[in-house]
Amino acid sequence: MKALRLDRLLANLGYGSRREVEGLARAGLVRLDGQSLRDASQRVPLDPDLPERMTVQGEALDPLPGVCLMLHKPLGVTCSHKEAGPLVYGLLPERWRRRDPALSTVGRLDKETSGLLLMTDDGALLHRIISPKAKVSKRYRVSLARPLQGDEAAILASGELMLEGEDRPLLPVGMETEDATHCTVMLHEGRYHQVRRMFAALGNHVDALHRDRVGGLALPTDLEAGGYRVLGPGEIASLFAAG
Numbered sequence: 001m002k003a004l005r006l007d008r009l010l011a012n013l014g015y016g017s018r019r020e021v022e023g024l025a026r027a028g029l030v031r032l033d034g035q036s037l038r039d040a041s042q043r044v045p046l047d048p049d050l051p052e053r054m055t056v057q058g059e060a061l062d063p064l065p066g067v068c069l070m071l072h073k074p075l076g077v078t079c080s081h082k083e084a085g086p087l088v089y090g091l092l093p094e095r096w097r098r099r100d101p102a103l104s105t106v107g108r109l110d111k112e113t114s115g116l117l118l119m120t121d122d123g124a125l126l127h128r129i130i131s132p133k134a135k136v137s138k139r140y141r142v143s144l145a146r147p148l149q150g151d152e153a154a155i156l157a158s159g160e161l162m163l164e165g166e167d168r169p170l171l172p173v174g175m176e177t178e179d180a181t182h183c184t185v186m187l188h189e190g191r192y193h194q195v196r197r198m199f200a201a202l203g204n205h206v207d208a209l210h211r212d213r214v215g216g217l218a219l220p221t222d223l224e225a226g227g228y229r230v231l232g233p234g235e236i237a238s239l240f241a242a243g
């Protein structure tokens with residue numbers, strides 16, 4: 001089991017500088033299994049259940065490094081660390097923005113797309129999810145400006161649709177029609193603005209876009225827009241199961 005000095009662990013989780021964290025420990029504000037840990041230089045084993053056993057200033061410890069969470073991204077927020085306007089990172093607790101390693105989004109959703117967005121500080125996991133080899137599918141609910149013509153599902157399934165400015169056709173996309181202007185699409189790759197550009201290539205226009213599933217993990221209906229949830233090992237494994 002990996003162990004870290006208490007001051008390094010808490011500083012890396014954004015609780016303050018190592019000196020500030022040392023002050024918290026000395027003041028008896030860091031507790032493990034109900035006992036104050038006053039020596040910030042002591043090493044703490046990073047047991048998975050540490051957040052349930054350790055408190056800082058009376059509150060449960062934040063998730064340990066290696067966290068993966070799902071966020072219900074609302075419309076109007078950007079998947080970026082530095083653009084102007086509201087950012088997805090602003091939806092997380094303030095302290096989490098000082099974590100090292102930092103949280104990143106697993107791919108991106110457009111500012112005007114809502115739905116399931118994964119975030120992690122685990123670079124290896126991030127690459128495993130976005131790697132083309134892993135074939136993690138993504139499902140989107142699409143609202144269209146104009147009625148479907150009837151041939152879209154066949155064209156998307158053909159693996160021959162070319163997006164403007166590209167020289168390689170899209171991998172086959174699964175499509176299910178809900179009504180004249182609503183459908184779901186299942187992608188197995190992630191090209192820039194793929195769904196919007198796909199429907200533009202089909203002569204339509206996407207009015208609204210929402211991602212409701214990544215691999216075998218669905219956005220829970222009780223997770224409201226702007227809310228997030230830390231994933232457990234079973235949910236992380238479900239990302240790699242068929243969608």
Ligand code: URA
Pocket residue numbers: 108109110111113192193194195196197209
């Ligand atoms: N396709 C898009 O066009 N936008 C997204 O945000 C995701 C997929």
